[in-house]
Amino acid sequence: MVNPQWLASFSSLARLGNFTRTAEQLGLTQAAVSQHIKHLERQFGALLIRRPRSVELTPAGAALLDYCQQVDQAGLALAARLQGAEAERGEIGLVSPGSIGLALYPWLLDYQQQHPQCVVRHRFAPDAEVLEAVLGNRFELGLLTFNPDDPRLHARHFTEEPLELILPAGVLYQGWETLQQLGFIDHPDGTGMATRLLSRRYPGSRGVKDLPRSGFSNQVGLILEPVARGLGFTVLPRLARQAFHQQPALQVVECGNPVRDTLWLIHRAEWPLSARAAAVVAYLQARVGQLLG
Template sequence: MINPIWLKTFCTLVDIGHFTKTADVLFMTQSGVSQQVKKLEEQLATPLLIRDGKSFTLTDAGIRLHQEGRTLLQASELLEQNVKQDEPFVGQVRIATPGSVGLALYPFLLDLQKRHPALRISHTFSPNKSIERDIGLRQFDLGLMTYPSTSADVITEAVAQEALVLVTPNTIESLTWQTLQNLGYIGHPDGHQHCQALLQPNFSQFEHPSQFTEKGFSNQISLILEPVSRGLGFSVLPLHAARAFYAQERIRIHRLSSPVNETLYLCRHSHVVQSQRARYVAEQIKTLLSQSNK
């Protein structure tokens, strides 16, 4: 009989494609991962990997073992979930979200955990593509994305609309095209996309974000509005990110005459029976998001 621990290590390595990252996920050392794969090869008396430095490719036997082994492991995990007692307020729930909605969600999750001390919530900020991939790999129980998944392993459900807003220094009471030109733009990784989406239907003069002088850039969601608050420019962000900025008295959030929203999708693995605790947290998240955009 194949050792299930060695099999899990091998399948996780193939899914992730990297020895060091696999070791981190499984809370092992890199040498421990290598040793377990080697023991599995010895047990089966056939090579599973062709190693090339830090990278590897699968042999035919390795491909077959990964395909059938992953199915076996998932069936085993589902069986364990079904026979164990499943309580709504006990155990771990792993969640991944984009930065903007995560800023609003994280304090709420801490409140849930405080209300139910036996509930352990792990929250990770992550981009959409990584969330979709990691939900498929079952590294998270729940995720939020700003587009529906195209993966057969991931179910997405539209749960809320998140408004895009234009944010200026607090001294700016009314907006004109010339005001934006004078202020200049504070960029961020999704800035051009957000700028295009919100400004095009609201300003006839708008063609492209390059029409504005870029006065600054930050890839940290909590810091994007720091230069805005100091009068150095304007930015376009999802509402959750704008509301989460610590110095609200120094910024002004503008909702424009033609509103633009991003849809938020709650996602989970399509072949996993959700625990009661994951369902509970998912319902709490949906309730929060349905109220927070008002």
């Protein structure tokens, strides 16, 4: 690596053309500037043609000056990145649970269209993988369904997802008996979500485990396919239902006071969130607020 002080002396000398003025500008002695140039010439060969009142660059000197300018530009780019000035360029990395991800991913693409120098990288993952990905610095942002107790993470409330009881559109809903006739379309979080919702809607019932199971899918984007075909009912967050492509094929049964799952935004606590990530979070929260009201 080339000594940066030597490069500063050479760059200033090339610009000013005079050892005395260069020394004055840098706050050095003329002898110190001369010594810096000698060090560089030992490494790269003759850099200057010395004339009585000026200097002229050799081809090697011109190449080294180009290098000095590249180093200066890289330094400015690094400073801008560390200061968060590149809010509209670079990678946007988010890892999230499936239901919220169905809504967030298209919005992230909208954001990328508005900021073409940004690159979206999104992953659907369960809570454990979200934690691992953020702690391992593979993603800057993550969403969890619980508030983590880890000093390495900063967590804040992102939004709340109301749970919905979702039936085929053509079914006449007549209470618990209708659910028994349809059967439950299960998914990885299905039992927990259905238990929380149905225990409030039917406080005297024996719970979702006593209902027949009519199907299962671990792909959040496909869970509503069998419901739309009349093969059963399910319980999902509202955002997952709203992202489904066949809304007329579904009906949502009102269950009184809504049951809500809280989502927490996490990132590493040891360093500040990048300006780019902060801008994306604000954008996504505004979109979520508009959709959930």
